Amino acid sequence: MKEIFEAYDCDTEHRIQAIFSSIFVFQNRMQTAGEKLQTQISMKQWLLLAMVDCCPEPRTLTNVGNLMGCSRQNIKKLALALEKKGFVRLLLGGNNSVCIELTDKVKQYAEEMGKRHLQSLKLLFEDFSENEIEQLFHLYSKLYVGIERVEKYVEELG
16 A cells, blocks of 8 residues: 555545545455454444444434445344344334344453454554544544535435
8 A cells, every 4th residue: 555655645636546445445454454353253243233332222223224334234134143143132123123232242242352452443543643643533524524425426316
């Protein structure tokens, strides 16, 4: 990636292309590293657990999917795999919705993996100052707004 960033550091258009492509490369590399870090569940399953934990009630497949940017069907597939492993329970909610409930196994797993996760985050952001982390946080929120605009644009095309 270093070579790509150097080659594309010539104007705004090229920098945007490098940032866009790097998002996918970063995601792939983080997923690969994360799945070596934690062997009981995949990174997508881990993300589902994290999103369920912060999702407001009702924690339906649809609501969690909206948080993760995934379809209800993808969330159900992840949740069924986690249910088999004892991390979640799927419960029938109102209006025939399916709700996801975390089990005690999630808390136990988080305690077991906590040190590894914290160390990974420390390593990932080791070269950043507090100010840079704050800036990156705000820049990511702007990027999220841009993603929403792209989603709206795609809907209008369809």
